[in-house]
Amino acid sequence: MTGGGAASHPKKHVKRQNPPKAADRPGLAARQCAARLLGAVIEKKTSLDGLTDNQHGHPHYMALDDRDRSLVRAILGAALRNRGTIDALLMQLLDRPLPENAVALKTLLHIAAAQILYLDIPDHSAVDLAVTAANDDPRNRRYAGLVNAILRRLSRDKDTLSTPAPNAPAWFAQSLVKAYGTEKAAAILAIQAVEPSLDLTVKSDPQGWAERLGGIVMPNGTVRLAKLETALPELPGFADGEWWVQDAAASLPARLFGDISGKRVADLCAAPGGKTAQLALAGADVTAIDISASRLARLRGNLERLKLQAQTVEANLAQYQPEEKFDAVLLDAPCSSTGTVRRHPDVPWTKSPDDIAKLATLQAQLLARTVELVKPGGIIVFSNCSLDPSEGEAVARQALDNPLLEAYPISQEEFPGLAGLVTPEGYLRSTPADFPNADIRLSGMDGFFAARFRRIAL
Numbered sequence: 001m002t003g004g005g006a007a008s009h010p011k012k013h014v015k016r017q018n019p020p021k022a023a024d025r026p027g028l029a030a031r032q033c034a035a036r037l038l039g040a041v042i043e044k045k046t047s048l049d050g051l052t053d054n055q056h057g058h059p060h061y062m063a064l065d066d067r068d069r070s071l072v073r074a075i076l077g078a079a080l081r082n083r084g085t086i087d088a089l090l091m092q093l094l095d096r097p098l099p100e101n102a103v104a105l106k107t108l109l110h111i112a113a114a115q116i117l118y119l120d121i122p123d124h125s126a127v128d129l130a131v132t133a134a135n136d137d138p139r140n141r142r143y144a145g146l147v148n149a150i151l152r153r154l155s156r157d158k159d160t161l162s163t164p165a166p167n168a169p170a171w172f173a174q175s176l177v178k179a180y181g182t183e184k185a186a187a188i189l190a191i192q193a194v195e196p197s198l199d200l201t202v203k204s205d206p207q208g209w210a211e212r213l214g215g216i217v218m219p220n221g222t223v224r225l226a227k228l229e230t231a232l233p234e235l236p237g238f239a240d241g242e243w244w245v246q247d248a249a250a251s252l253p254a255r256l257f258g259d260i261s262g263k264r265v266a267d268l269c270a271a272p273g274g275k276t277a278q279l280a281l282a283g284a285d286v287t288a289i290d291i292s293a294s295r296l297a298r299l300r301g302n303l304e305r306l307k308l309q310a311q312t313v314e315a316n317l318a319q320y321q322p323e324e325k326f327d328a329v330l331l332d333a334p335c336s337s338t339g340t341v342r343r344h345p346d347v348p349w350t351k352s353p354d355d356i357a358k359l360a361t362l363q364a365q366l367l368a369r370t371v372e373l374v375k376p377g378g379i380i381v382f383s384n385c386s387l388d389p390s391e392g393e394a395v396a397r398q399a400l401d402n403p404l405l406e407a408y409p410i411s412q413e414e415f416p417g418l419a420g421l422v423t424p425e426g427y428l429r430s431t432p433a434d435f436p437n438a439d440i441r442l443s444g445m446d447g448f449f450a451a452r453f454r455r456i457a458l
């Protein structure tokens with residue numbers, strides 16, 4: 001007989017199997033971590049690179065195994081690349097807008113929608129895990145039914161819903177239109193939604209490496225792979241230091257010095273060292289300067305793998321005093337990095353017009369300082385990976401107010417196959433919409449700007 005009044009019959013203690021705790025659900029921790037990190041990017045403007053750093057990342061990310069970490073990165077990549085589309089789709093499915101303060105709910109829905117719409121994950125697990133995550137979070141518990149309903153509808157109707165929404169915050173979309181016109185701005189935003197190819201700068205024999213690695217050779221000699229099929233260190237040539245990862249556009253500024261074999265060249269904002277490696281490979285006696293000890297340590301590690309040499313100096317460029325001036329200097333200045341939006345889809349969401357204005361001021365100061373470090377007659381290359389002309393063309397034009405500098409325009413002949421990147425003023429300007437390819441996975445390049453000057457002998 002069972003039952004009976006609890007008061008009259010003390011309950012026999014029956015050992016019951018506990019239902020699995022939410023925290024034990026496979027895949028839940030990764031989804032919760034993804035939602036937390038998306039919140040940090042959008043609400044606190046924290047850089048995704050820092051949050052997902054394998055040594056110093058967010059504690060919840062660090063607690064995950066490698067598989068879950070790569071899942072978190074994939075979810076966040078899809079959620080950020082397609083943020084405008086996801087937002088518009090969710091709005092269509094909601095009867096009324098979410099409460100303003102329901103930030104955690106919105107983040108959770110975005111994470112789940114990214115999986116349903118863009119990742120090779122069964123829709124039902126994305127939905128189930130989102131509902132479990134909602135129930136596990138006091139802020140979202142009362143919305144668990146709504147989460148379930150919205151995500152099921154999204155899964156069912158995703159092929160018929162349409163949303164022509166820009167995947168960028170308004171300030172970024174508007175700045176692109178202002179700088180490049182409507183058509184090119186749209187092309188830039190379209191390609192930023194696609195995961196970029198992987199470009200390698202090879203020490204020699206680009207054609208041979210392209211054949212070995214299954215890639216194509218770009219006009220500048222970079223080898224481009226449509227997709228990374230294996231972990232980078234497992235690719236042939238990595239351990240032997242035969243190549244390094246560097247976007248095709250990022251490889252152009254260091255080529256603007258001409259023959260630098262045997263010359264003393266300073267790479268003034270050097271880490272992690274892609275351009276230092278190019279200069280060293282070209283035979284220059286390179287001094288690599290950077291303000292960041294940890295980034296310089298990465299640079300040293302990279303050079304060691306590549307079996308290339310450079311002296312390294314940890315210093316703030318504003319105070320740096322070399323014993324002797326250099327024959328040439330490269331200033332690859334800190335910038336808003338909006339040109340790297342394809343690999344860093346968090347950038348438009350973490351940066352603002354205010355940041356761009358501050359960085360443009362800093363770049364002008366660093367460029368003025370750079371002039372003091374080069375010998376009369378020496379070449380100065382100023383570059384950065386911003387798409388905003390106020391960090392590029394405007395800084396370069398203003399620098400010519402300095403009587404010690406003269407323009408040394410870049411000519412189209414210097415870049416066969418990429419001559420379209422050279423502007424009438426003699427600057428180099430690339431955007432993600434440049435170098436289109438019928439195979440979208442092979443299309444595009446980072447947005448980069450470079451200007452070349454000569455220090456005048458007075």
Ligand SMILES: C[S@@+](CC[C@H](N)C(=O)[O-])C[C@H]1O[C@@H](n2cnc3c(N)ncnc32)[C@H](O)[C@@H]1O
Pocket residue numbers: 268269270271272273274275276289290291292295315316317318332333334335
């Ligand atoms: C765009 S990254 C350089 C990338 C590098 N040139 C490459 O190709 O790998 C800018 C670098 O400037 C460094 N930096 C920023 N401000 C600096 C300063 N005042 N003095 C020296 N380095 C600085 C940062 O630590 C960062 O490593």
